[in-house]
Amino acid sequence: MKVLITGAAGFIAGHLCKRLIGEGHHVVGVDSLDPYYDLSIKRARLKTLSSENAFEWIEGDLCDKDVSEACVSKNIDLVIHLAARPGVRSSLDDPYGTFQRNLMATIQLLEAMKRHGVKKMVFASSSSVYGGTAKPPFREQDAGESPLSPYAASKRSVELLLNCYVNNIPLGATSLRFFTVYGPYGRPDMAIGKFAQFLFEEREAPLYGTGEAIRDFTYVSDTVDGICRAADNLEEGTHKIYNLGGGNRVSMLKVIELLEKYSGKTLKLKRLPAFSSDMKVTEACPDKAKEELGWFPKVSIEEGIERTVAWARTKYGTPCAES
Template structure:
Protein backbone atom coordinates (compact mmCIF):
# COMPACT_ATOMS: atom_id res chain seq x y z
CA UNK A 1 0.00 0.00 0.00
CA UNK A 2 1.29 3.45 -0.95
CA UNK A 3 0.13 6.34 1.24
CA UNK A 4 0.38 10.10 0.80
CA UNK A 5 0.98 11.42 4.31
CA UNK A 6 0.59 15.18 4.59
CA UNK A 7 2.18 16.81 7.61
CA UNK A 8 4.30 13.71 8.05
CA UNK A 9 7.28 15.61 9.47
CA UNK A 10 5.33 16.83 12.47
CA UNK A 11 4.62 15.37 15.88
CA UNK A 12 1.88 12.88 15.04
CA UNK A 13 3.11 12.35 11.49
CA UNK A 14 6.62 11.30 12.50
CA UNK A 15 5.27 8.76 14.99
CA UNK A 16 2.80 7.47 12.40
CA UNK A 17 5.52 7.20 9.74
CA UNK A 18 7.55 4.81 11.89
CA UNK A 19 4.57 2.53 12.40
CA UNK A 20 3.50 2.55 8.75
CA UNK A 21 7.03 1.69 7.61
CA UNK A 22 7.23 -1.12 10.16
CA UNK A 23 4.04 -2.53 8.64
CA UNK A 24 5.56 -2.53 5.15
CA UNK A 25 3.67 0.46 3.77
CA UNK A 26 5.24 2.91 1.30
CA UNK A 27 5.03 6.43 2.75
CA UNK A 28 5.24 9.58 0.65
CA UNK A 29 5.52 12.52 3.03
CA UNK A 30 4.50 16.03 1.99
CA UNK A 31 5.36 18.71 4.54
CA UNK A 32 6.07 22.42 4.22
CA UNK A 33 8.33 22.48 7.32
CA UNK A 34 6.62 25.75 8.19
CA UNK A 35 7.82 28.15 10.86
CA UNK A 36 5.01 27.71 13.38
CA UNK A 37 7.73 26.08 15.46
CA UNK A 38 11.40 25.49 14.72
CA UNK A 39 11.62 23.69 11.33
CA UNK A 40 14.84 22.01 12.51
CA UNK A 41 12.71 19.84 14.81
CA UNK A 42 10.62 18.65 11.88
CA UNK A 43 13.66 18.10 9.70
CA UNK A 44 15.18 15.96 12.48
CA UNK A 45 11.98 13.88 12.41
CA UNK A 46 12.29 13.41 8.65
CA UNK A 47 15.93 12.33 8.89
CA UNK A 48 14.93 9.39 11.10
CA UNK A 49 13.22 7.79 8.09
CA UNK A 50 15.15 9.15 5.09
CA UNK A 51 17.27 6.02 4.65
CA UNK A 52 14.26 3.71 4.56
CA UNK A 53 13.67 2.40 1.02
CA UNK A 54 9.88 2.83 1.33
CA UNK A 55 10.02 6.45 2.50
CA UNK A 56 9.94 9.46 0.18
CA UNK A 57 9.99 13.05 1.41
CA UNK A 58 8.79 16.10 -0.52
CA UNK A 59 8.97 19.58 0.94
CA UNK A 60 5.98 21.62 -0.18
CA UNK A 61 2.64 23.17 0.62
CA UNK A 62 -0.72 21.40 0.39
CA UNK A 63 -2.12 24.57 -1.21
CA UNK A 64 0.26 24.17 -4.16
CA UNK A 65 -2.07 22.46 -6.65
CA UNK A 66 0.65 21.91 -9.25
CA UNK A 67 2.90 20.15 -6.74
CA UNK A 68 0.08 18.08 -5.27
CA UNK A 69 -1.14 16.96 -8.69
CA UNK A 70 2.42 16.06 -9.69
CA UNK A 71 2.70 13.78 -6.66
CA UNK A 72 -0.52 12.02 -7.65
CA UNK A 73 0.84 11.51 -11.17
CA UNK A 74 4.18 10.26 -9.85
CA UNK A 75 2.94 7.76 -7.27
CA UNK A 76 0.08 5.28 -7.37
CA UNK A 77 -1.50 6.26 -4.06
CA UNK A 78 -3.95 3.89 -2.44
CA UNK A 79 -4.98 6.38 0.25
CA UNK A 80 -4.27 9.78 1.77
CA UNK A 81 -3.69 10.43 5.46
CA UNK A 82 -4.15 14.17 5.81
CA UNK A 83 -2.51 15.53 8.96
CA UNK A 84 -1.11 18.78 7.53
CA UNK A 85 -2.61 21.92 9.08
CA UNK A 86 -1.76 25.24 10.58
CA UNK A 87 -1.82 24.26 14.25
CA UNK A 88 -2.69 26.17 17.41
CA UNK A 89 -5.96 27.45 18.84
CA UNK A 90 -4.67 30.65 20.41
CA UNK A 91 -2.49 31.87 17.48
CA UNK A 92 -5.43 31.38 15.10
CA UNK A 93 -7.24 34.24 16.84
CA UNK A 94 -4.47 36.58 15.66
CA UNK A 95 -4.29 35.35 12.04
CA UNK A 96 -7.59 33.72 11.04
CA UNK A 97 -7.03 34.19 7.29
CA UNK A 98 -3.88 32.05 7.35
CA UNK A 99 -5.65 29.27 9.25
CA UNK A 100 -8.57 29.27 6.85
CA UNK A 101 -6.27 29.25 3.84
CA UNK A 102 -4.05 26.38 4.98
CA UNK A 103 -6.65 24.22 6.68
CA UNK A 104 -9.60 24.68 4.33
CA UNK A 105 -8.10 25.61 0.96
CA UNK A 106 -5.30 23.09 1.48
CA UNK A 107 -7.81 20.33 2.19
CA UNK A 108 -9.82 21.27 -0.90
CA UNK A 109 -6.66 21.15 -3.03
CA UNK A 110 -5.99 17.60 -1.84
CA UNK A 111 -9.58 16.46 -2.39
CA UNK A 112 -9.59 17.83 -5.94
CA UNK A 113 -6.27 16.11 -6.70
CA UNK A 114 -7.72 12.86 -5.39
CA UNK A 115 -10.76 13.29 -7.61
CA UNK A 116 -8.62 13.86 -10.71
CA UNK A 117 -6.38 10.87 -9.91
CA UNK A 118 -9.17 8.49 -8.97
CA UNK A 119 -7.97 8.05 -5.38
CA UNK A 120 -10.99 7.74 -3.10
CA UNK A 121 -9.71 6.98 0.40
CA UNK A 122 -8.73 9.54 3.04
CA UNK A 123 -8.22 9.65 6.78
CA UNK A 124 -8.52 13.29 7.85
CA UNK A 125 -7.14 14.68 11.11
CA UNK A 126 -9.78 16.89 12.70
CA UNK A 127 -9.92 18.19 16.25
CA UNK A 128 -11.97 18.07 19.43
CA UNK A 129 -11.98 21.87 19.26
CA UNK A 130 -14.90 21.67 16.81
CA UNK A 131 -17.20 20.95 19.75
CA UNK A 132 -16.64 24.42 21.19
CA UNK A 133 -17.36 24.87 24.88
CA UNK A 134 -19.96 22.11 25.05
CA UNK A 135 -21.56 21.57 28.42
CA UNK A 136 -22.64 18.06 27.49
CA UNK A 137 -19.95 15.55 28.40
CA UNK A 138 -18.57 13.29 27.20
CA UNK A 139 -18.57 14.74 23.66
CA UNK A 140 -20.28 12.49 21.13
CA UNK A 141 -19.99 12.72 17.35
CA UNK A 142 -23.70 13.53 17.04
CA UNK A 143 -23.39 16.61 19.28
CA UNK A 144 -23.81 20.00 17.57
CA UNK A 145 -20.47 21.33 16.34
CA UNK A 146 -21.64 24.63 14.94
CA UNK A 147 -20.33 26.93 17.70
CA UNK A 148 -16.53 26.89 17.39
CA UNK A 149 -14.64 29.29 19.65
CA UNK A 150 -11.54 29.86 17.49
CA UNK A 151 -10.68 30.23 13.80
CA UNK A 152 -8.65 27.03 14.11
CA UNK A 153 -11.72 25.11 15.29
CA UNK A 154 -13.89 26.69 12.59
CA UNK A 155 -11.34 25.75 9.91
CA UNK A 156 -11.29 22.13 11.04
CA UNK A 157 -15.08 21.93 11.02
CA UNK A 158 -15.19 23.50 7.55
CA UNK A 159 -12.69 20.91 6.30
CA UNK A 160 -14.87 18.12 7.71
CA UNK A 161 -17.80 19.48 5.73
CA UNK A 162 -15.70 19.54 2.55
CA UNK A 163 -14.79 15.91 3.15
CA UNK A 164 -18.47 15.00 3.38
CA UNK A 165 -19.19 16.90 0.16
CA UNK A 166 -16.61 14.86 -1.75
CA UNK A 167 -17.97 11.67 -0.21
CA UNK A 168 -21.43 12.61 -1.40
CA UNK A 169 -20.43 13.78 -4.88
CA UNK A 170 -17.72 11.27 -5.77
CA UNK A 171 -18.13 8.31 -3.43
CA UNK A 172 -14.98 8.98 -1.41
CA UNK A 173 -14.42 6.86 1.71
CA UNK A 174 -13.37 9.37 4.38
CA UNK A 175 -13.06 9.10 8.14
CA UNK A 176 -12.66 12.42 9.97
CA UNK A 177 -10.88 11.74 13.25
CA UNK A 178 -11.41 14.26 16.03
CA UNK A 179 -8.20 14.07 18.03
CA UNK A 180 -8.25 15.00 21.70
CA UNK A 181 -5.09 16.79 23.00
CA UNK A 182 -2.28 14.56 21.79
CA UNK A 183 1.01 14.27 23.68
CA UNK A 184 4.11 12.07 23.67
CA UNK A 185 7.57 11.81 22.06
CA UNK A 186 8.31 14.43 19.37
CA UNK A 187 5.57 16.65 20.83
CA UNK A 188 5.56 20.24 19.62
CA UNK A 189 7.56 22.47 21.99
CA UNK A 190 4.78 25.03 22.53
CA UNK A 191 2.28 22.46 23.81
CA UNK A 192 1.46 22.42 27.52
CA UNK A 193 3.15 19.18 28.57
CA UNK A 194 6.36 20.10 26.71
CA UNK A 195 6.42 23.59 28.16
CA UNK A 196 5.60 22.46 31.68
CA UNK A 197 8.21 19.69 31.65
CA UNK A 198 10.93 22.00 30.36
CA UNK A 199 10.07 24.80 32.80
CA UNK A 200 9.81 22.57 35.86
CA UNK A 201 13.10 20.85 35.02
CA UNK A 202 14.82 24.21 34.61
CA UNK A 203 13.05 25.86 37.55
CA UNK A 204 11.37 28.46 35.36
CA UNK A 205 7.83 29.76 35.96
CA UNK A 206 5.01 28.20 33.96
CA UNK A 207 2.06 30.21 32.70
CA UNK A 208 -1.25 28.79 33.90
CA UNK A 209 -4.29 30.32 32.22
CA UNK A 210 -7.32 30.31 34.52
CA UNK A 211 -7.69 28.76 37.95
CA UNK A 212 -6.48 25.28 37.02
CA UNK A 213 -9.93 23.71 36.78
CA UNK A 214 -9.95 23.50 32.98
CA UNK A 215 -9.74 19.86 31.93
CA UNK A 216 -8.41 18.12 28.84
CA UNK A 217 -8.79 14.60 27.52
CA UNK A 218 -5.10 13.93 26.92
CA UNK A 219 -4.34 11.16 24.42
CA UNK A 220 -0.97 9.46 24.09
CA UNK A 221 0.40 9.59 20.55
CA UNK A 222 0.72 5.80 20.35
CA UNK A 223 -3.05 5.53 20.81
CA UNK A 224 -3.62 8.21 18.15
CA UNK A 225 -1.39 6.31 15.69
CA UNK A 226 -3.31 3.11 16.38
CA UNK A 227 -6.60 4.94 15.77
CA UNK A 228 -5.36 6.26 12.42
CA UNK A 229 -4.18 2.85 11.25
CA UNK A 230 -7.37 1.15 12.43
CA UNK A 231 -9.35 3.77 10.49
CA UNK A 232 -7.27 3.15 7.37
CA UNK A 233 -7.96 -0.58 7.63
CA UNK A 234 -11.71 -0.05 8.02
CA UNK A 235 -12.35 2.85 5.61
CA UNK A 236 -15.86 2.63 4.23
CA UNK A 237 -18.27 5.50 3.64
CA UNK A 238 -18.09 8.74 5.59
CA UNK A 239 -17.69 8.78 9.37
CA UNK A 240 -16.67 11.22 12.10
CA UNK A 241 -14.91 9.51 15.00
CA UNK A 242 -13.61 10.70 18.35
CA UNK A 243 -10.06 9.48 19.01
CA UNK A 244 -9.26 10.34 22.60
CA UNK A 245 -8.13 9.00 25.93
CA UNK A 246 -11.64 9.24 27.39
CA UNK A 247 -10.12 10.11 30.78
CA UNK A 248 -9.88 13.89 31.24
CA UNK A 249 -7.59 15.47 33.81
CA UNK A 250 -7.68 19.00 35.21
CA UNK A 251 -4.82 21.40 34.52
CA UNK A 252 -3.96 21.53 38.21
CA UNK A 253 -3.79 17.73 38.47
CA UNK A 254 -1.76 17.48 35.26
CA UNK A 255 0.86 19.80 36.73
CA UNK A 256 0.97 17.69 39.89
CA UNK A 257 1.59 14.54 37.82
CA UNK A 258 4.47 16.21 35.97
CA UNK A 259 5.89 17.48 39.27
CA UNK A 260 5.89 13.93 40.70
CA UNK A 261 7.53 12.43 37.62
CA UNK A 262 10.16 15.18 37.29
CA UNK A 263 10.78 15.35 41.03
CA UNK A 264 10.54 19.13 41.26
CA UNK A 265 7.83 21.65 42.13
CA UNK A 266 6.41 24.05 39.57
CA UNK A 267 6.69 27.82 39.84
CA UNK A 268 3.28 29.01 38.70
CA UNK A 269 2.44 32.31 37.04
CA UNK A 270 -1.35 32.63 36.96
CA UNK A 271 -2.94 34.44 34.02
CA UNK A 272 -6.52 34.99 32.81
CA UNK A 273 -8.19 32.50 30.46
CA UNK A 274 -7.29 33.20 26.84
CA UNK A 275 -9.73 33.76 23.96
CA UNK A 276 -10.57 30.54 22.15
CA UNK A 277 -9.88 28.26 25.12
CA UNK A 278 -12.60 25.86 26.24
CA UNK A 279 -13.37 24.74 29.77
CA UNK A 280 -13.09 21.00 29.14
CA UNK A 281 -12.81 18.24 26.56
CA UNK A 282 -13.93 14.65 27.03
CA UNK A 283 -14.22 12.04 24.27
CA UNK A 284 -17.02 9.53 24.01
CA UNK A 285 -15.15 6.80 22.10
CA UNK A 286 -17.93 4.21 21.83
CA UNK A 287 -18.42 4.79 18.10
CA UNK A 288 -14.70 4.41 17.35
CA UNK A 289 -14.57 1.27 19.46
CA UNK A 290 -17.52 -0.22 17.61
CA UNK A 291 -16.47 0.72 14.06
CA UNK A 292 -12.70 0.29 14.11
CA UNK A 293 -11.88 -1.44 17.41
CA UNK A 294 -10.21 1.65 18.87
CA UNK A 295 -9.32 1.49 22.55
CA UNK A 296 -6.77 3.74 24.30
CA UNK A 297 -4.14 1.84 26.25
CA UNK A 298 -1.93 4.51 27.87
CA UNK A 299 -3.24 6.39 30.90
CA UNK A 300 -2.04 9.94 31.54
CA UNK A 301 0.21 9.03 34.46
CA UNK A 302 2.04 6.38 32.41
CA UNK A 303 2.14 8.59 29.33
CA UNK A 304 3.75 11.44 31.28
CA UNK A 305 6.42 9.04 32.56
CA UNK A 306 7.16 7.94 29.00
CA UNK A 307 7.24 11.51 27.72
CA UNK A 308 9.55 12.78 30.47
CA UNK A 309 11.91 9.82 29.94
CA UNK A 310 12.06 10.64 26.21
CA UNK A 311 12.50 14.34 26.94
CA UNK A 312 15.37 13.76 29.35
CA UNK A 313 17.27 11.71 26.77
CA UNK A 314 16.75 14.39 24.12
CA UNK A 315 17.60 17.17 26.56
CA UNK A 316 20.81 15.56 27.77
CA UNK A 317 21.96 14.86 24.20
CA UNK A 318 21.20 18.40 23.10
CA UNK A 319 18.48 17.37 20.64
CA UNK A 320 15.65 19.38 22.24
CA UNK A 321 15.54 22.56 20.19
Protein backbone atom coordinates (compact mmCIF):
# COMPACT_ATOMS: atom_id res chain seq x y z
CA MET A 1 0.00 0.00 0.00
CA LYS A 2 1.20 3.57 -0.66
CA VAL A 3 0.55 5.78 2.36
CA LEU A 4 0.87 9.55 2.65
CA ILE A 5 1.88 10.58 6.17
CA THR A 6 1.58 14.28 6.85
CA GLY A 7 3.72 15.84 9.56
CA ALA A 8 6.30 13.13 8.81
CA ALA A 9 9.13 14.84 10.72
CA GLY A 10 6.96 14.89 13.82
CA PHE A 11 7.14 12.73 16.89
CA ILE A 12 4.26 10.28 16.33
CA ALA A 13 4.80 10.21 12.56
CA GLY A 14 8.44 9.16 12.97
CA HIS A 15 7.36 6.04 14.85
CA LEU A 16 4.46 5.39 12.47
CA CYS A 17 6.67 5.66 9.35
CA LYS A 18 9.02 3.03 10.80
CA ARG A 19 6.20 0.64 11.56
CA LEU A 20 4.56 0.98 8.13
CA ILE A 21 7.86 0.60 6.29
CA GLY A 22 8.62 -2.46 8.46
CA GLU A 23 5.31 -3.95 7.34
CA GLY A 24 6.29 -3.49 3.68
CA HIS A 25 4.33 -0.34 2.81
CA HIS A 26 5.67 2.56 0.76
CA VAL A 27 5.51 5.83 2.67
CA VAL A 28 5.40 9.34 1.25
CA GLY A 29 6.16 11.77 4.08
CA VAL A 30 5.48 15.51 3.96
CA ASP A 31 6.37 18.12 6.55
CA SER A 32 6.86 21.90 6.56
CA LEU A 33 9.52 21.68 9.30
CA ASP A 34 7.56 24.20 11.35
CA PRO A 35 10.00 25.75 13.86
CA TYR A 36 7.44 25.45 16.69
CA TYR A 37 10.10 23.45 18.56
CA ASP A 38 13.78 22.60 18.10
CA LEU A 39 14.23 21.59 14.45
CA SER A 40 17.26 19.45 15.26
CA ILE A 41 14.85 16.91 16.79
CA LYS A 42 12.76 16.81 13.61
CA ARG A 43 15.93 16.42 11.53
CA ALA A 44 17.17 13.62 13.82
CA ARG A 45 13.89 11.75 13.30
CA LEU A 46 14.14 12.23 9.52
CA LYS A 47 17.72 10.95 9.60
CA THR A 48 16.46 7.65 11.01
CA LEU A 49 14.15 7.35 7.94
CA SER A 50 16.44 8.68 5.21
CA SER A 51 18.16 5.35 4.53
CA GLU A 52 14.84 3.60 3.90
CA ASN A 53 14.16 2.95 0.19
CA ALA A 54 10.44 2.81 0.92
CA PHE A 55 10.44 6.37 2.32
CA GLU A 56 9.87 9.31 -0.03
CA TRP A 57 10.33 12.78 1.46
CA ILE A 58 8.57 16.01 0.48
CA GLU A 59 9.39 19.23 2.33
CA GLY A 60 6.50 21.65 2.09
CA ASP A 61 3.48 23.27 3.67
CA LEU A 62 0.10 21.63 3.06
CA CYS A 63 -1.52 25.08 3.15
CA ASP A 64 0.12 25.55 -0.24
CA LYS A 65 -2.27 24.05 -2.81
CA ASP A 66 0.63 22.88 -5.00
CA VAL A 67 2.22 20.99 -2.09
CA SER A 68 -1.03 19.22 -1.17
CA GLU A 69 -1.54 18.42 -4.84
CA ALA A 70 2.01 17.05 -5.26
CA CYS A 71 1.63 14.79 -2.21
CA VAL A 72 -1.72 13.33 -3.15
CA SER A 73 -0.95 12.90 -6.86
CA LYS A 74 1.44 10.01 -6.15
CA ASN A 75 -1.15 7.21 -6.40
CA ILE A 76 -1.80 7.34 -2.68
CA ASP A 77 -4.11 4.67 -1.18
CA LEU A 78 -4.41 6.14 2.31
CA VAL A 79 -3.67 9.48 4.01
CA ILE A 80 -2.67 9.53 7.67
CA HIS A 81 -2.97 13.18 8.58
CA LEU A 82 -0.79 14.07 11.56
CA ALA A 83 0.48 17.49 10.47
CA ALA A 84 -0.51 20.24 12.87
CA ARG A 85 0.67 23.03 15.11
CA PRO A 86 0.24 20.98 18.28
CA GLY A 87 0.58 23.36 21.23
CA VAL A 88 -2.42 23.95 23.48
CA ARG A 89 -0.94 26.91 25.39
CA SER A 90 0.85 28.47 22.42
CA SER A 91 -2.40 28.44 20.44
CA LEU A 92 -3.68 31.20 22.74
CA ASP A 93 -0.84 33.42 21.46
CA ASP A 94 -1.20 32.40 17.82
CA PRO A 95 -4.77 31.28 17.10
CA TYR A 96 -4.50 32.32 13.46
CA GLY A 97 -1.33 30.27 12.91
CA THR A 98 -2.95 27.32 14.67
CA PHE A 99 -6.09 27.39 12.52
CA GLN A 100 -4.01 27.95 9.38
CA ARG A 101 -1.94 24.82 9.97
CA ASN A 102 -4.64 22.65 11.54
CA LEU A 103 -7.82 23.52 9.65
CA MET A 104 -6.90 25.35 6.43
CA ALA A 105 -4.11 22.88 5.61
CA THR A 106 -6.63 20.06 6.07
CA ILE A 107 -9.04 21.71 3.64
CA GLN A 108 -6.26 21.96 1.02
CA LEU A 109 -5.42 18.29 1.61
CA LEU A 110 -9.04 17.11 1.39
CA GLU A 111 -9.59 19.12 -1.78
CA ALA A 112 -6.50 17.53 -3.33
CA MET A 113 -7.78 14.10 -2.23
CA LYS A 114 -11.12 14.88 -3.86
CA ARG A 115 -9.42 15.82 -7.15
CA HIS A 116 -7.32 12.65 -7.17
CA GLY A 117 -9.94 10.20 -5.89
CA VAL A 118 -8.07 9.31 -2.68
CA LYS A 119 -10.76 7.79 -0.48
CA LYS A 120 -9.21 7.03 2.91
CA MET A 121 -8.08 9.30 5.73
CA VAL A 122 -7.09 8.79 9.36
CA PHE A 123 -6.90 12.09 11.23
CA ALA A 124 -5.04 12.90 14.46
CA SER A 125 -7.54 14.57 16.75
CA SER A 126 -7.02 15.22 20.43
CA SER A 127 -8.38 14.65 23.94
CA SER A 128 -8.45 18.44 24.20
CA VAL A 129 -11.76 18.47 22.27
CA TYR A 130 -13.46 17.35 25.51
CA GLY A 131 -12.76 20.82 26.89
CA GLY A 132 -14.02 22.16 30.15
CA THR A 133 -17.39 20.48 30.49
CA ALA A 134 -17.11 16.77 29.63
CA LYS A 135 -17.14 14.49 32.68
CA PRO A 136 -14.36 11.88 32.94
CA PRO A 137 -14.04 9.21 31.70
CA PHE A 138 -14.55 10.94 28.36
CA ARG A 139 -16.77 9.11 25.88
CA GLU A 140 -16.66 9.90 22.17
CA GLN A 141 -20.16 11.42 22.10
CA ASP A 142 -19.37 13.88 24.94
CA ALA A 143 -17.02 16.16 23.01
CA GLY A 144 -17.34 19.40 21.43
CA GLU A 145 -19.04 22.43 22.85
CA SER A 146 -16.53 24.03 25.23
CA PRO A 147 -12.96 23.82 23.95
CA LEU A 148 -10.52 25.61 26.26
CA SER A 149 -8.02 26.64 23.58
CA PRO A 150 -7.88 27.55 19.87
CA TYR A 151 -5.92 24.30 19.42
CA ALA A 152 -8.83 22.26 20.81
CA ALA A 153 -11.31 24.25 18.71
CA SER A 154 -9.20 23.64 15.59
CA LYS A 155 -9.16 19.87 16.18
CA ARG A 156 -12.92 19.77 16.75
CA SER A 157 -13.38 21.89 13.62
CA VAL A 158 -11.54 19.29 11.55
CA GLU A 159 -13.73 16.53 13.00
CA LEU A 160 -16.82 18.49 11.94
CA LEU A 161 -15.28 19.16 8.53
CA LEU A 162 -14.80 15.41 8.05
CA ASN A 163 -18.49 14.83 8.84
CA CYS A 164 -19.21 17.15 5.97
CA TYR A 165 -16.70 15.63 3.51
CA VAL A 166 -17.80 12.00 3.98
CA ASN A 167 -21.31 13.14 3.03
CA ASN A 168 -20.17 14.87 -0.12
CA ILE A 169 -17.32 12.88 -1.65
CA PRO A 170 -16.37 9.18 -1.75
CA LEU A 171 -14.36 9.12 1.50
CA GLY A 172 -14.01 7.00 4.62
CA ALA A 173 -12.48 8.86 7.55
CA THR A 174 -11.58 8.16 11.15
CA SER A 175 -10.58 10.73 13.77
CA LEU A 176 -8.49 9.40 16.63
CA ARG A 177 -8.44 11.43 19.83
CA PHE A 178 -4.93 10.95 21.16
CA PHE A 179 -4.33 11.22 24.90
CA THR A 180 -0.91 12.70 25.91
CA VAL A 181 1.44 10.60 23.80
CA TYR A 182 5.03 10.14 24.98
CA GLY A 183 8.13 8.07 24.25
CA PRO A 184 11.56 8.26 22.61
CA TYR A 185 12.05 11.21 20.23
CA GLY A 186 9.12 12.86 22.05
CA ARG A 187 8.20 16.49 21.76
CA PRO A 188 10.37 18.77 23.88
CA ASP A 189 7.41 21.07 24.59
CA MET A 190 5.50 18.29 26.37
CA ALA A 191 6.02 17.48 30.03
CA ILE A 192 7.62 14.03 29.84
CA GLY A 193 9.98 14.97 26.99
CA LYS A 194 10.93 18.24 28.62
CA PHE A 195 11.37 16.80 32.11
CA ALA A 196 13.49 13.89 30.83
CA GLN A 197 15.76 16.34 29.00
CA PHE A 198 16.05 18.75 31.93
CA LEU A 199 16.83 15.90 34.35
CA PHE A 200 19.90 14.91 32.38
CA GLU A 201 20.90 18.50 31.64
CA GLU A 202 20.38 19.31 35.33
CA ARG A 203 18.22 22.31 34.45
CA GLU A 204 15.29 23.72 36.36
CA ALA A 205 12.01 22.48 34.87
CA PRO A 206 8.79 24.56 34.88
CA LEU A 207 5.87 22.88 36.63
CA TYR A 208 2.59 24.67 35.95
CA GLY A 209 0.06 24.40 38.77
CA THR A 210 0.38 22.03 41.72
CA GLY A 211 1.38 18.94 39.75
CA GLU A 212 -1.92 17.30 40.68
CA ALA A 213 -3.38 17.64 37.17
CA ILE A 214 -4.22 14.17 35.88
CA ARG A 215 -3.32 12.99 32.39
CA ASP A 216 -4.16 9.76 30.63
CA PHE A 217 -0.74 8.96 29.14
CA THR A 218 -0.28 6.78 26.04
CA TYR A 219 3.04 5.27 25.02
CA VAL A 220 3.76 6.05 21.37
CA SER A 221 3.82 2.42 20.14
CA ASP A 222 0.25 2.03 21.44
CA THR A 223 -0.86 5.16 19.60
CA VAL A 224 0.79 3.90 16.40
CA ASP A 225 -0.95 0.55 16.82
CA GLY A 226 -4.30 2.35 17.11
CA ILE A 227 -3.61 4.33 13.94
CA CYS A 228 -2.85 1.13 12.02
CA ARG A 229 -6.00 -0.57 13.30
CA ALA A 230 -8.12 2.46 12.39
CA ALA A 231 -6.59 2.49 8.90
CA ASP A 232 -7.65 -1.16 8.44
CA ASN A 233 -11.23 -0.38 9.47
CA LEU A 234 -12.10 2.63 7.31
CA GLU A 235 -15.52 2.54 5.65
CA GLU A 236 -16.49 4.74 2.74
CA GLY A 237 -19.28 7.19 3.59
CA THR A 238 -18.59 7.17 7.33
CA HIS A 239 -16.57 9.28 9.73
CA LYS A 240 -15.82 7.35 12.91
CA ILE A 241 -14.28 8.78 16.07
CA TYR A 242 -12.31 6.87 18.71
CA ASN A 243 -10.44 7.69 21.89
CA LEU A 244 -6.90 6.30 21.83
CA GLY A 245 -6.22 6.34 25.53
CA GLY A 246 -7.13 4.71 28.79
CA GLY A 247 -5.46 2.83 31.56
CA ASN A 248 -2.48 5.03 32.41
CA ARG A 249 -4.08 7.91 34.25
CA VAL A 250 -1.61 9.54 36.65
CA SER A 251 -0.70 12.96 38.06
CA MET A 252 2.29 15.00 36.91
CA LEU A 253 3.80 14.44 40.37
CA LYS A 254 3.67 10.67 39.78
CA VAL A 255 5.32 11.15 36.40
CA ILE A 256 8.14 13.13 38.04
CA GLU A 257 8.55 10.39 40.66
CA LEU A 258 8.91 7.75 37.92
CA LEU A 259 11.32 9.88 35.88
CA GLU A 260 13.49 10.33 38.95
CA LYS A 261 13.29 6.62 39.79
CA TYR A 262 14.47 5.46 36.35
CA SER A 263 17.08 8.19 35.85
CA GLY A 264 18.47 8.08 39.39
CA LYS A 265 18.38 11.89 39.36
CA THR A 266 16.36 14.58 41.10
CA LEU A 267 14.40 17.07 38.99
CA LYS A 268 14.75 20.71 40.02
CA LEU A 269 11.32 22.31 39.71
CA LYS A 270 10.28 25.89 39.14
CA ARG A 271 6.65 26.18 40.21
CA LEU A 272 4.51 28.45 38.01
CA PRO A 273 0.76 29.23 37.90
CA ALA A 274 -1.50 26.85 35.97
CA PHE A 275 -2.79 27.90 32.53
CA SER A 276 -6.53 28.47 32.03
CA SER A 277 -6.28 26.52 28.75
CA ASP A 278 -5.04 23.38 30.53
CA MET A 279 -7.59 20.72 31.38
CA LYS A 280 -7.49 19.56 35.00
CA VAL A 281 -8.13 15.93 34.11
CA THR A 282 -8.01 13.87 30.94
CA GLU A 283 -9.36 10.34 31.13
CA ALA A 284 -10.35 8.28 28.13
CA CYS A 285 -13.08 5.72 28.07
CA PRO A 286 -11.37 3.19 25.77
CA ASP A 287 -14.41 0.90 25.30
CA LYS A 288 -15.31 1.92 21.75
CA ALA A 289 -11.75 1.47 20.42
CA LYS A 290 -11.56 -1.88 22.21
CA GLU A 291 -14.88 -3.15 20.85
CA GLU A 292 -14.57 -1.91 17.29
CA LEU A 293 -10.80 -1.86 16.64
CA GLY A 294 -9.60 -4.46 19.17
CA TRP A 295 -7.29 -1.74 20.53
CA PHE A 296 -6.13 -1.31 24.08
CA PRO A 297 -2.91 0.19 25.47
CA LYS A 298 -0.29 -2.45 26.25
CA VAL A 299 2.58 -0.38 27.68
CA SER A 300 2.22 0.66 31.33
CA ILE A 301 3.30 4.13 32.45
CA GLU A 302 6.20 2.58 34.43
CA GLU A 303 7.51 0.65 31.42
CA GLY A 304 6.95 3.60 29.06
CA ILE A 305 8.81 6.05 31.26
CA GLU A 306 11.64 3.57 31.78
CA ARG A 307 12.05 3.29 27.98
CA THR A 308 11.79 7.06 27.52
CA VAL A 309 14.43 7.71 30.18
CA ALA A 310 16.74 5.15 28.53
CA TRP A 311 16.43 7.06 25.25
CA ALA A 312 16.86 10.47 26.94
CA ARG A 313 20.00 9.20 28.66
CA THR A 314 21.61 8.47 25.26
CA LYS A 315 20.51 11.83 23.86
CA TYR A 316 21.08 14.18 26.78
CA GLY A 317 23.03 12.18 29.31
CA THR A 318 26.57 12.21 27.92
CA PRO A 319 28.65 14.97 26.31
CA CYS A 320 29.10 12.94 23.10
CA ALA A 321 25.41 12.03 22.80
CA GLU A 322 24.16 11.52 19.25
CA SER A 323 21.47 14.05 18.32
